[in-house]
Amino acid sequence: KNIMDSHGMGEGNVGWELGYEQRIGIPYLEYESLRRMMDQCQFVDGSDILWSLRTVKSKIEIDCIRKACDATSFALDKVFNTMHEGMKETQIVKNFFSYMMEADADKPGFALIASEKGHYDRISNIGSDRRIKKGDLVWVDGGALYNGYWADFGRAGIVGPVDQERQDYQACVHEVTMKAIRAIKPGITASDLAGACIDALVEYGFDPSSFDCGRLGHGMGIMSTEPPSITQQDETVLREGMIINIEPGFVKENGVFNIEENVVVTKDGAKILSGAKRTLYEIKC
Template identity: 35%
Template sequence: MNGMGIGSIRTIQYDPFPRIEYEGRVERARRLMTEHAIDALLATSEHNLRYFIGEPSTTPQQTTRPRFLLILSSADPVAVVPEGIDQFYKDTTWLKECRSWPSPNPKDEGVSALARAVCELLPEHARIGVELGAESRLGFPAGDFLRVADAIKPRTFVDASDPVFTPLRMVKSPLEIDRIRTVCGLVSEAFENLASKLRLGMTEREACRQFEFECFSRGVEKTSKIVGVSGRGGYTRPYGVPTDKVLSDGDVLFIDAGCLFDFYWSDFDRHFAFGAADPHTQDAYQVVWDAAEAGIAAAKPGIPICDVWSVMSAVLNGSNNRGTATNIGRMGHSMGLWMPELPSVQPDDKTILKPGMIINIEPSTSYPSYFDGSPKLMLHEEVVVVTETGSQLLTSRAPRKMPAVAI
């Protein structure tokens, strides 16, 4: 990948994925389809369309002009898309066959066109896999989905998220890992440079806009999720958009950033103390840093992901923690073309780690404020890829001591 600057904004050049990458994904999907007696897949979400054909649209999937991709058991995939999008697909993807309908047409937004294609291409008792399972969604209205389901009978729709889409996308290819490594590296550099740009008296919004500028100046393409929360002696929640709250001495600023490069995500956070961090905050930071270190070391091929949760839980529940492990629901997840993706770092998730899986290591603890004893939160996140022998960091490791902003 090569970079070039436009003013103070850097653009990183890269080669698009080759056709063989997409054809390999389709073939792996077909093997899973055969294993689960699924005759065809219907992909409708923008993430699955990008995964299988490199759908290059920069906007989220819109229900006004939905797009459908039929992956058949043997023949080439067929797109059913609005007029105009068919030419767009022919110009920008590897697909050979696109069927279309005049759009927008609220009374029949692709329903008849999709039903007709399904009936022509698939036998009467075909089982068609769609995005119905955990952490998935359809890219067209539920009412239209029900109308298509009725029109194609006796063919039936079945869930393909759990048996096909999720396990297929869970293991990333070397090219996908390269995209994620790139964006994680760029955001790591932005975080590392941010402390010197922060000043007492800034607002949360100003601090986060400065961070976004640091990202764009290095080559990040989108900053899709920027959480910025702060508080004296710590923060109380890991969610929320930055506000006009002024950052003062004793405050801790938490920034959790989800950024994109060629549609692939990074997602991790960093902390900044305005003035020296108080003893309770610094102790909590160290405990969570140690828990993340344990999680990184535990992420190895062949183990259930719940083991990663267990080693982090042991650190958080140890004697060095003046607080308690939190119950946010999990201590990490995966990511790729979407964030988050399965599996989750939870005590009941038995997914076996495999080389090529991306794991966000994300332990957290609750601790009492140094100033008034009120509950505060400390959450830390790093990104690793599982390798043949262990795991490799894709982020630059956070410093052991929380960075301080000079007063």
């Protein structure tokens, strides 16, 4: 209260992070206590102003996200190249985090893993003591942090020889993702981009709803998921400097097929920041 009063914020409207995918940063009861004490001002939702500042990134912010992506790319390549039959999901996640740090990330962000027939639709699984076995498709998704900025993308491999069917599925989802990325440019809406993803999935004969994360992509910055949300309901207009994570995918009985890419919207298109191998890795037996 003293700080706010000293900055002339004791009356009038005071904007707070009260909107979608934002946080106040203090316990709710403390917020309510402060609001009662500041009885000469109105606490209002400042989300529109704050998100207008946050969705378009500066060059410095984009460089931070690029470094987070570089660390994540290195970690994905190395975790699949050192993975082997019999390794626990939890050990794979630990190794993934360790390799992020080896690549100069400030700290690991998060990791998700799916590796078992009958559970590929559990795309938010954080890992268990299950040991991977020959024939499993292992999908790892996650991201590192650099200077407070995130990366978020995933890749996949097969324990043992890579069969043609799943390699074909992986090639299809890569082409779907690239078609969506080629549609990105300033002036289109998030709903336009969602439509491009859905159209490409349907063109290849896949069910867009089987990869059940509720959307086909999202923004990213100082949070791993930020607006806009790539859905047919979001009419946010894309602008140069926005970071968009594009992630169309589909789930089959024999695997989850999703090659998320982190891109920055440029003046005439989009530039991919994420890396690592897009084809399926062959994991050692």
